[in-house]
Amino acid sequence: MERNKGFTNAGLLGYFLKGSLAIFVLSVAFNIAVTFLTALIPQIISFTVDSVIGDSPAEGVFLRFTELSGGREYLRGHLYIVAAAAAAIALVAAVCRYASAQLNNYAGEKMMQRMRNCLFSRIQRVPLSFYGGHRTGDIIQRCTNDAQTILTFVSGQLVPLVRLVGTIALSLAFMFMMDPVLAAIAAAFLPVVVGYSVFFDRKAGKSFKKCDEEEGVLSAYAQENLTGVRIVRAFGREKYERDKFERQNSYYTGLWVRLERFLALYWNSSAFLTALQLMTIVVAGTVFCVRGTLSAGDFIAFISYNTMLIAPVRGLGRIISNLAKARVSLGRLNAIMSAGEEDYGEMKPLSGDISLRGVKFGYGEKYVLDGIDLDIPQGSTLGIIGATGSGKSTLAALLAGLYLPSEGEICVGGKRYGEYSLASLRGHVGLVLQEGYIYSRTVGENIAAASPGADAEDVRRVSRIACLDGSVSGFEKGYDTVVGERGVTLSGGQRQRLCIARALLRNTPVTIFDDSLSAVDSATDADIREALARERGGSTFIFISHRITTVMDADKIIVLDGGKIAESGTHAELLERGGLYSRIYAVQAGLPEEAEGGAE
Ligand SMILES: Nc1ncnc2c1ncn2[C@@H]1O[C@H](COP(=O)(O)OP(=O)(O)OP(=O)(O)O)[C@@H](O)[C@H]1O
Ligand SMILES: [Mg+2]
Structure with missing residues (x-):
């Protein structure tokens, strides 16, 4: 450029x-x-x-x-x-x-x-x-x-x-x-x-x-x-x-x-x-x-x-x-x-499986991700679990094309990310950030923020999947309620669900949910997951969480530890292995619900 x-x-x-x-x-x-x-x-x-x-x-x-x-x-x-x-x-x-x-x-x-x-x-x-x-x-x-x-x-x-x-x-x-x-x-x-x-x-x-x-x-x-x-x-x-x-x-x-x-x-x-x-x-x-x-x-x-x-x-x-x-x-x-600019280029639809080969990445000198090999078939679900600071959000950012790997490559449909325009990549992978940004606009506008063409019915539909519709109906002005700056007038769980609804409305072939349900109670978490499974269609969903329950139904689960994949497999396989995953499971299953968050 x-x-x-x-x-x-x-x-x-x-x-x-x-x-x-x-x-x-x-x-x-x-x-x-x-x-x-x-x-x-x-x-x-x-x-x-x-x-x-x-x-x-x-x-x-x-x-x-x-x-x-x-x-x-x-x-x-x-x-x-x-x-x-x-x-x-x-x-x-x-x-x-x-x-x-x-x-x-x-x-x-x-x-x-x-x-x-x-x-x-x-x-x-x-x-x-x-x-x-x-x-x-x-x-x-x-x-x-x-x-x-x-x-x-x-x-x-x-x-x-x-x-x-x-x-x-x-x-x-x-x-x-x-x-x-x-x-x-x-x-x-x-x-x-x-x-x-x-x-x-x-x-x-x-x-x-x-x-x-x-x-x-x-x-x-x-x-x-x-x-x-x-x-x-x-x-x-x-x-x-x-x-x-x-x-x-x-x-x-x-x-x-x-x-x-x-x-x-x-x-x-x-x-x-x-x-x-x-x-x-x-x-x-x-x-x-x-x-x-x-x-x-x-x-x-x-x-x-x-x-x-x-x-x-x-x-x-x-x-x-x-x-x-x-x-x-x-x-x-x-x-x-002169800071350079990201060249968005033209938006072309992508398709195919995502594969990571020897991916290394660091924000500074030190690698935060250190040699990741992973295949994510289109239409599958992937769970990522790991201790805080293990590199989960970083992996999500790389999958979404926000950063390019320092070493190794990430491909979709057999071609490296770098070969696609950013517009195509961002249109392919949607990311629900751990701390999603809420604009000081109405709830409806916030949900439709990334999808300019959406109408009120679309907004309500995704809002129902994200179990947000019930809360919004309780607001005096419904979807026209203006949320305070950065969403301070919403609860943490409502903010998260709003971000999920926003991502669902974009309907990208791949959607990453980075700890997107951490602030909702387990019952709602289960409801949302059930609705997501129902509505997923042919999309790839990637769930990142500290909670075993959030990732356990995924086709494949990886356990990140210090920037490396420590274990991977299905829930049953990982339990059988008796490694890190099964230990996390044992701790979380044995503890009362409220303490789950601390059991990484
Ligand atoms: N923008 C950044 N600049 C520099 N270092 C960063 C940045 N973001 C994350 N890190 C570092 O990278 C490491 C991995 O962070 P990451 O956010 O990927 O962890 P995580 O697994 O998502 O943790 P959590 O469960 O707490 O969300 C951490 O040591 C963190 O300090
Ligand atoms: Mg994180």
Whole structure:
């Protein structure tokens, strides 16, 4: 896939700018017009002082203007004509400035919209391993704050930058035309001012990066805390969590205070520098005026141009510092945009038996699954049992194609998983996660979440198989009941059954139930299994559980131990073997029902 190559930061900016670039350019064009028009005003002042009030002959455009408006004498008596011309120019400049600002805002919103869409769609597709290295709060912060920083830079800095550079160039050109010596004195200060600001901004850039990172940590704390609010309360960890947050918050605040102190130092010292520059020009200019080498009108215009010039020069520093900030943000978004993506490809129906040969897999260095050989004929049922941490969920994730094995291969219908598109694989294997995700939508919408075409009757049918219909009928609004965030208003068993119903509705040829009945009582567990057996048709069902009863009816049962298959066979065969399985069975059969969960 082309996008897997990743972006350079500039390339990413270009990608985000698609669709808004032309509008930004138009905005810049209006901006340039404003610059030209504004630069004319000091010329009019100079002309008025020297050639209308004074006696110097007018030149060029101004000579033509004098002739058209009835000669110098007439203009002297009707100064409002000059004022009106200046006002007309100012008016046109104002209209252009308005157009530029409107276009800039519009383009900015367009760009933000595109950034949000790009990021959201990429986040849906980054490989799952990406989430191992990034916390949710941090990802959210990147998508909000960092995107905003980039927008602020492009629409608030990059576009004005064109005007700043234009203003600086035009002002300098006029100044050199009026008095090269004085202009050289004025210009001599500029590299100092720019160099000074660049020096400060380099330093500020590093501090901004640190601030951004620490803000990410802070919002990750807050986010994790909100998500795990019940656990925090249940374990009485409020004080610990509050202290942890306050420590980070105080560290983060300290960083900003230091950064702001640093910036204030910069702005005030550079203000002193520019005041020094102005004073030098005023002194030198006065001397030139007294000597008669500079006219009064030109001197006034010169000072106007210098004022026009100095603000953008100082502004360059701010732009450069924001450039550093934007570069950091762009890099942080690039980490998401270049994280690679899962290529879903086209969905084609698969068929055939699943086989695993020498499958090894680890999340890090250590293998969690260590040499799994297994055949799962299409249409059969498989039970997987094993102690906690033995690799059951990992095996399920591999069977569902969420991860590819580090070694060995998993095939369906004789072809390796890697040869199929993800869309085909995910359409073939459905996985009911151990901790299924519930959206804060209605019960009905949650069940139909993975099957867009399903109607209310379908929803009710699968809900009956999952023994959820009874509970939902008891809700005030039935299937239209909105469940709280992550399903907090449902019981654990109801959540599990909802996830089962959702998977059944998808009706994939293979469905894996990862400990999906752990939170329902044994009687309901049996009811659901019975209904599933009845409705299974030709589908393959894989049950993962700690409970023998859940897996005992399967065509084949495997016992996982430390990432390896310790035993496999039917319930009867395994009992006869007298190994691990029969020991688990003996313990669970001998214990009262409530204690089953602990008997691994
Ligand atoms: N996303 C992950 N990143 C790193 N390690 C993981 C990850 N998921 C699981 N593990 C590790 O892999 C091992 C096997 O985990 P797995 O979830 O497959 O066990 P399990 O048999 O499903 O356990 P349980 O019965 O408790 O659900 C564990 O040691 C676990 O710490
Ligand atoms: Mg598990």
